[in-house]
Amino acid sequence: MESSSELKALALDALSHTLPTGIAVLDKSFRYISINSILAEFNGVAIEQHLGRTVAQVLPTLAETIMPLLEQVRDTGKALLNFSVPGDNSNNAEQSQWSGSYIPLFNNEQQFCGIAVVALNSTMDWFVQQTRKDDLDRLRKILDNMFTFVGILSPDGTLLDSNSPPLMLAGLTLDQVRNKKFWDCFWWQHDTESSKRIEKAVEDARAGIISRFDITAQMKDDVVIIDFMLAPVYDDNQQLSFLVPSGIEITSRKRSEQELQDSETRFRRVFDSTADGLVSIDSQGFITLANTRALQMFGYEAGQLTGQPIEILLPQRYQQHHPKLRQGFMLAPTTRPMGQHRELYAKRKDNSEFPVEIGLTYLEGDKKAAVLATITDVSAAKAAQQNLQGIIDEKTTLLAERTLLLNEVHHRVKNNLQIVSSLLSLRSRGATPELKQVLLESQLRVRTMALTHQLLYEKRDFSSVPLANYLRQLCQLVRQTLTNADFIHFDFAEMDEQIVLALEQAIPCGLLATEILTNSIKHAFPDHQKGKVTLALTQRENKITLEISDNGIGLPASIELGQGNSLGMQLIPAFISQLGAQIELSRYQGTLYSIHFSSARE
Missing domain, CATH: 3.30.450.20 (PAS domain)
Known part of the structure; x- marks a missing residue:
């Protein structure tokens, strides 16, 4: 087990290397027995160069000042405490100051045996303080040039300090807000709820709770939104030292976030609707x-x-x-x-x-x-399409049946008219010339109607008759019926093949053309002299014009349409009326019939 003296030596050695203080032990001749690194470093001499040497040898420039003090302590046996001694100029570029104490050491017989040196280097302490001051100034410059709001509050919420940005933006000086309760400062006076919320945050910080929230703050020209935080700061003994409020101005960010949120809301509404x-x-x-x-x-x-x-x-x-x-x-x-x-x-x-x-x-x-x-x-559309297709199929079937029926009707009508025509032909045999002529004309009219049904039957389109083709076949029919008409030449000068007529117009048009052709052949060319009959069919806009002319002797001036003994001349006005047409008669160089009417489709 170590002796008490050994423990004291160990303790002294530990303290000399741990405490931030210069410590040395001198014997009664003022030679260094031990010295710690702090004092040796300040003296500018290594520890090894101290040991065994006197103070005057190690610090010759300070010997005149230090040696009398050491001798006083040796001679009086009393300690000198907290005296100031200048440093050694030879070892330091600037004047250094010591704050030291010389304590006499006695053995068990109370005889003087040495001196304990305890030295505080006031120059080093000043340097540390100056360094700390420079760091604080540098930190202040950094904080003042940041767009961050930082302050220091006492534990009760009194504002002690603030960096420049929140003061400048609010048009304030530090003296106008220092020593005020933080929640009573200008920044929060625009809104009672904001002030109460800051006060509540101070209460929470005193209880060790860090607060962070968005809040509005009043500035000189506007109210801005702050991302605010208030945190407690504790010392080494975990005692509350002060409170630190901080904040970042986020007005633009909040507006952008709100605009983005509004945009997303509009998009979502459109998206979902x-x-x-x-x-x-x-x-x-x-x-x-x-x-x-x-x-x-x-x-x-x-x-x-x-x-x-x-x-x-x-x-x-x-x-x-x-x-x-x-x-x-x-x-x-x-x-x-x-x-x-x-x-x-x-x-x-x-x-x-x-x-x-x-x-x-x-x-x-x-x-x-x-x-x-x-x-x-497309379920509903597909069902509707299927239903429509069913209707189309049904209507198509009905249309096919109707077409077949109409086809049969026109075929039978044509056959029946041909039977009537044959009966008229049989009846004309042995008849007197006058009756035979009447029967032949009647037969021609019947065959004209039969030709219409034949064209419908052959075309298999029962809605209309192509008029140009109908007129050409009609001319051939008239030529065949009037057996002595070979001397007549038909000329189809201009025939519009696109003109079609409905059945209700085709029959009166055919009968009208038949009567005109018959009259021309019978009366325009006496003694069967050769002649020409010309047909022209044109359409201008919605008006159809049919012209039938001959180069015969011409129609006598005394004969008008609808007058005379001729049945044909009497029937022409009736067919004109059925056709809904107007007719013009020209007697110059033969006879010209100009018939104007509208298509039933128009």
């Missing part, structure tokens, strides 16, 4: 967003589709091949319909299927949503 289902998909094929219509369409709740592969919405038969098709689309993305010329089906949550139409929109530069799929449920 769209009548079609909208589903966004990332580049890996996972669903990132689905609108309300899509959720309703597929039977899912909000959030259930997010993060799921898009194949979850496809029937089982499509799921195996769809990833390859999706990857191919991403290699060459375009905005286009999906599955052109094919019927597409989607699958609900309950595995039921329904027909859809899908449009794909590539969203360039958006990693979260690479593709937007627009999905339309």
